[in-house]
Amino acid sequence: MKFPMILGAAMIFAAFAAQQADAKGCVKGAVVGGVAGHMVHHGVLGAAGGCAVGHHEASKHERQRREMQQQQPAHSDDRGGN
Numbered sequence: 159m160k161f162p163m164i165l166g167a168a169m170i171f172a173a174f175a176a177q178q179a180d181a182k183g184c185v186k187g188a189v190v191g192g193v194a195g196h197m198v199h200h201g202v203l204g205a206a207g208g209c210a211v212g213h214h215e216a217s218k219h220e221r222q223r224r225e226m227q228q229q230q231p232a233h234s235d236d237r238g239g240n
Contacts, residue, residue, distance in 0.1 A: 166201075166202030166205070167188070167192060167201070167202060167205050182213060182216035182217070182220070183212035183213045183214075183215055183216025183217070184209040184210075184212050184213045184216075185209075185212070186212050187208035187209050187210070187211050187212020187213065187215070188205040188206070188208045188209040188212065189205075189208070190208050190212070191204040191205050191206070191207050191208015191209065191211070191212075192204050192205035192208060194208070195207070195208075
């Protein structure tokens with residue numbers, strides 16, 4: 159029973175490891191989702207869902223961080239020195 163769950167989780171991890179830049183939040187979400195899914199006997203489904211949610215949340219936070227950086231004025235060093 160545990161082998162299919164481990165195999166499924168490994169397949170999900172391998173699929174997203176190839177796209178490392180796009181996998182932000184996936185591993186953390188997959189772990190949380192896998193544990194939650196395991197409680198209701200759907201560990202692989204929970205891991206896949208957790209990966210999707212974790213990636214979405216990481217992308218949302220990255221977008222918010224970029225927006226905050228764009229809103230801040232650029233610091234220039236115009237002191238008039240030589």
